[in-house]
Every structure is written in C-alpha cells, then in structure tokens.
Amino acid sequence: MQLSNYLFFTTTCEQALNFYTACGLGEMTDVLRYGADGMPVRNEAMRGRIMHAKFEGPGILFFASDNDDAEPMRGSAHILQMNDQGLTEQIFSRLAQGGRVTTPLGIQPWGDYYGKLTDQFGVQWMLNCSTKAA
CATH class of the missing domain: 3.10.180.10 (2,3-Dihydroxybiphenyl 1,2-Dioxygenase, domain 1)
Incomplete structure (x- = not known):
C-alpha cells in the first residue's frame, strides 16, 4: 500500500506540472488528455487538457489533472x-x-x-x- 496525493486544477495542471519540473522536483511520466486517444470529453473547453498525469522524481510521486468542477486547493x-x-x-x-x-x-x-x-x-x-x- 502507498499513499499518494492527487492534485485537482481547473485548467492549469500542465502549467503547474511544468513549473514543478522547472523547480527540480521531477517530471510527468504519464499523461492522458481529454479528447486524445479515445479519452472522453464531457466539456469541449477541456479538450486537450490533462485528464490524468503521473508526476515522479527522486522520492516524489503524485498525480494531477484538470477538472472544470475542481474545488480550490485547501486543507492539504x-x-x-x-x-x-x-x-x-x-x-x-x-x-x-x-x-x-x-x-x-x-x-x-x-x-x-x-x-x-x-x-x-x-x-x-x-x-x-x-x-x-x-
């Protein structure tokens, strides 16, 4: 068993993960995009945005995505x-x-x-x- 965080952004997931890469934390090692490779799109504004991403670096593992219904970050x-x-x-x-x-x-x-x-x-x-x- 392993606990990992999952970050929800509204539309800035890719920018955030690129920023964390530039900070020296690691990189995206897997990414699925809304509307690509058969992935569903329930809102056209989300097409091409990150549906699911894995971010890894030395001692770091978390996941992230864009969600048009995401709540603001808080409490974690x-x-x-x-x-x-x-x-x-x-x-x-x-x-x-x-x-x-x-x-x-x-x-x-x-x-x-x-x-x-x-x-x-x-x-x-x-x-x-x-x-x-x-």
Whole structure:
C-alpha cells in the first residue's frame, strides 16, 4: 500500500506540472488528455487538457489533472523531507516564485530547518530539513 496525493486544477495542471519540473522536483511520466486517444470529453473547453498525469522524481510521486468542477486547493500540503539545507533553500525559493511564503525558512522550535509556502497554483508546500546528524 502507498499513499499518494492527487492534485485537482481547473485548467492549469500542465502549467503547474511544468513549473514543478522547472523547480527540480521531477517530471510527468504519464499523461492522458481529454479528447486524445479515445479519452472522453464531457466539456469541449477541456479538450486537450490533462485528464490524468503521473508526476515522479527522486522520492516524489503524485498525480494531477484538470477538472472544470475542481474545488480550490485547501486543507492539504505536500511535505518534502529533506537532508540538504542548500537544496532545501533552492527548491523553496523556486516553489515560492509567484506564490506566498507563510513560514519563512528557518530553524524551528523542534530543531529542524523548515518553511511553508503556497505556490502560484494554490498548492501548499512544507519543506523540512533535519539538522540532526543521521
């Protein structure tokens, strides 16, 4: 058994996944589009948009799609458990472009280097880098 997140966008799934690729998180490894290869289209405005995508990178797996009836992102966040403070800063900075930082990166009361943000697509991200020696 494995738990993976599934992100629903209204019409910006492809832009979001391309952004996450540019941030260095991974890439789309599988994609189905509305109206392509026999896939149904219930709303013509959705033709060509992402019906289902798999996104993978080192230690990362989630799924995403465009849905014209999607609700706004809320109440959930991706958490990246990191072990390299420099890489944590780099990915945090990239994800924050066009978004909103809600907790700046810094050493937290529990001792780890942590920050939280909402990206330009409304997805919440938490990056936690352990400062304890393994």
